[in-house]
Amino acid sequence: MQIYLPIAEVSVNAFLLLGLGGLVGVLSGMFGVGGGFLMTPLLFFIGIPPAVAVATEANQIVASSFSGVLAHFRRKTVDLRMGTVLLVGGLVGAALGVYVFNYLKAQGQVDLLVKLCYVVFLGIIGGMMFFESLNAIRNTRKGKAPKRKKHNWIHGLPFKMRFRTSGLYISVIPPVIVGVCVGILAAIMGVGGGFIMVPAMIYLLGMPTKVVVGTSLFQIIFVTAFTTMLHATTNFTVDIVLAVLLLVGGVIGAQIGTQIGTRMKAEQLRILLAMMVLAVCFKLALDLLIEPSELYSIGAGGH
Amino acid sequence: MLRLALILLFVLTLPLRAEEVVLGLSQDEVSINTTFDGSEILLFGAIKRETEIPEDELGVVVAIAGPSQTLDVRRKERRLGIWVNVDTVEVDAAPSFYSVSTSGPWSGILSEVEDLRHKISIPRAIRSVGAPSTVEDAQSFTDAIIRIREANGSYVVQEGGVQLTEQTLFQTSVKLPSNLTEGDYTTRIFLTRGGKVVSQYETTIDVRKVGLERWLYTLSRENAMLYGLMSLAIAIAAGWGASAAFRLLRHG
Numbered sequence: 001m002q003i004y005l006p007i008a009e010v011s012v013n014a015f016l017l018l019g020l021g022g023l024v025g026v027l028s029g030m031f032g033v034g035g036g037f038l039m040t041p042l043l044f045f046i047g048i049p050p051a052v053a054v055a056t057e058a059n060q061i062v063a064s065s066f067s068g069v070l071a072h073f074r075r076k077t078v079d080l081r082m083g084t085v086l087l088v089g090g091l092v093g094a095a096l097g098v099y100v101f102n103y104l105k106a107q108g109q110v111d112l113l114v115k116l117c118y119v120v121f122l123g124i125i126g127g128m129m130f131f132e133s134l135n136a137i138r139n140t141r142k143g144k145a146p147k148r149k150k151h152n153w154i155h156g157l158p159f160k161m162r163f164r165t166s167g168l169y170i171s172v173i174p175p176v177i178v179g180v181c182v183g184i185l186a187a188i189m190g191v192g193g194g195f196i197m198v199p200a201m202i203y204l205l206g207m208p209t210k211v212v213v214g215t216s217l218f219q220i221i222f223v224t225a226f227t228t229m230l231h232a233t234t235n236f237t238v239d240i241v242l243a244v245l246l247l248v249g250g251v252i253g254a255q256i257g258t259q260i261g262t263r264m265k266a267e268q269l270r271i272l273l274a275m276m277v278l279a280v281c282f283k284l285a286l287d288l289l290i291e292p293s294e295l296y297s298i299g300a301g302g303h
Numbered sequence: 304m305l306r307l308a309l310i311l312l313f314v315l316t317l318p319l320r321a322e323e324v325v326l327g328l329s330q331d332e333v334s335i336n337t338t339f340d341g342s343e344i345l346l347f348g349a350i351k352r353e354t355e356i357p358e359d360e361l362g363v364v365v366a367i368a369g370p371s372q373t374l375d376v377r378r379k380e381r382r383l384g385i386w387v388n389v390d391t392v393e394v395d396a397a398p399s400f401y402s403v404s405t406s407g408p409w410s411g412i413l414s415e416v417e418d419l420r421h422k423i424s425i426p427r428a429i430r431s432v433g434a435p436s437t438v439e440d441a442q443s444f445t446d447a448i449i450r451i452r453e454a455n456g457s458y459v460v461q462e463g464g465v466q467l468t469e470q471t472l473f474q475t476s477v478k479l480p481s482n483l484t485e486g487d488y489t490t491r492i493f494l495t496r497g498g499k500v501v502s503q504y505e506t507t508i509d510v511r512k513v514g515l516e517r518w519l520y521t522l523s524r525e526n527a528m529l530y531g532l533m534s535l536a537i538a539i540a541a542g543w544g545a546s547a548a549f550r551l552l553r554h555g
Contacts, residue, residue: 001338002338002339002340002481003337003338004335004336004337004338004339004340004481004516006512006515006516006519006520006523007519007520007523009482009483009484010481010482011339011340011341011481011482059534059535059538060538062535062538062539062542063537063538063539063541063542063545064542065542066538066539066542066543066546067541067542067543067545067546068542068546070542070543070546071546109387109388111388112385112387112388116385225535228531228534228535228538229528229531229532229535231531232523232527232528232530232531232534233527233528233531236523236524236527238523238530238531238534240519240523240530240533240534240537241337241519243534243537243538244537244541247538247541247542248541251541251542251544251545251546252545254545255545255549288385288386289384289385289386291381291386292379292386294447294450294451295378295379295380295386295447296376296377296378296379296443296444296447296448296450296451297376297377297379297388297451298374298375298376298377298447298448298451298452299374299375299376299377
């Protein structure tokens with residue numbers, strides 16, 4: 001069944017969108033990530049204009065994160081204080097990100113920026129996760145317990161604050177910086193940034209793993225909501241019909257994914273996710289490196 | 304067929320004048336609703352005339368043009384190993400959709416001069432005034448628009464797409480693609496003899512988003528704040544709903 005998207009101004013198969021939403025939902029439920037980093041490139045592939053894909057994906061992440069954070073609130077695994085600090089940074093970052101996005105859109109370089117961001121970040125995160133989980137699998141075979149650094153340079157910074165839920169007493173500077181970076185990425189790439197924030201919270205801030213996902217989701221809701229509003233009011237690129245189709249598939253898929261995820265080992269899951277991330281990265285990198293069959297592209301003029 | 308017959312009757316009973324077009328459209332309005340997946344318009348008509356049929360061969364050209372847009376056409380070049388948009392040419396006016404059908408081969412039907420005057424063929428329908436001096440081959444950017452849009456079905460040329468019967472009745476059908484922009488679609492019909500335009504007829508087909516599509520589009524432009532808040536409300540409601548529904552499923 002074809003559906004005409006009012007903002008994207010293209011007609012796409014509704015079941016394809018539901019399926020895509022469902023598929024990414026399953027993966028995000030399995031691996032505990034928002035799935036925006038997979039969905040946005042997939043939307044590019046099926047011909048949604050990049051600007052619409054990025055803005056609409058931000059709106060869809062609001063839905064999936066809200067759905068997820070409710071479960072974490074019930075389990076009391078959300079550090080509201082840390083979430084708020086990250087959020088302050090996130091909002092600043094999102095505003096900066098939308099500003100950069102609009103500037104580059106006028107320059108005709110927005111597609112390049114979005115794709116470059118994807119290649120770089122997917123490459124780094126995918127690579128890191130791949131080797132980290134490979135090591136973890138080797139270590140469990142040898143019977144070693146994984147080590148975690150407890151003290152680093154971060155604990156020497158000023159403006160310390162106590163985060164009770166996380167059991168931390170650290171400076172607010174690193175969380176604010178992490179927030180700003182994630183906010184910028186959310187605005188430019190149309191992702192929640194969970195796949196960057198989660199490792200940063202564990203490895204940089206030293207937060208306990210059990211509160212990381214909930215706290216990250218909590219702040220992602222606000223940052224992506226803010227991004228959605230900015231895109232909707234400045235670029236008019238949020239396609240509500242597209243968002244609804246994606247999120248219906250997404251929330252159902254996520255629940256199925258969670259069920260599959262509980263039956264698999266953590267390291268196996270991580271290595272699968274890493275390979276998937278690297279595959280997306282590889283495809284996008286090829287597009288940038290190989291001579292395109294059509295060198296010209298058409299964009300709306302008159303700025 | 305009945306309509307054709309009626310037109311013919313109409314034509315024959317009228318006092319005779321110069322060659323003129325009498326046109327019928329299967330629809331003069333295209334509504335883009337949620338399930339819109341392209342449309343096909345049937346154009347049919349007749350030629351009324353006061354004199355004997357002249358000796359020169361008669362040609363019919365039907366051109367439908369979507370609303371004009373200003374476009375930025377960009378060309379990629381390899382910089383530092385990756386393909387980057389480098390040159391940009393602004394094209395002042397290019398129709399979002401253009402379809403031209405003729406009753407025979409181009410060369411026999413329309414002369415270069417007449418094409419230039421009436422801007423009928425696709426390259427003539429695109430207006431590009433100035434390219435920045437840094438870009439040498441500005442024409443290649445116009446060619447690119449035509450190439451890309453012919454590939455995705457936005458620009459169509461149908462040589463011999465108009466069926467002409469007894470130099471009096473003609474009909475053609477035009478497919479409108481699913482990625483249609485709304486606006487007034489100018490429909491022009493030209494009668495030519497020996498490459499010269501002898502008569503011209505113009506009408507518009509109204510392409511409009513309707514219903515939900517219309518409402519959402521207007522809201523997103525005119526009340527962006529409300530539209531954004533509505534998108535968020537839907538997202539939060541869906542997120543909450545899914546969470547609640549699956550909790551019920553698990554516990555109940």
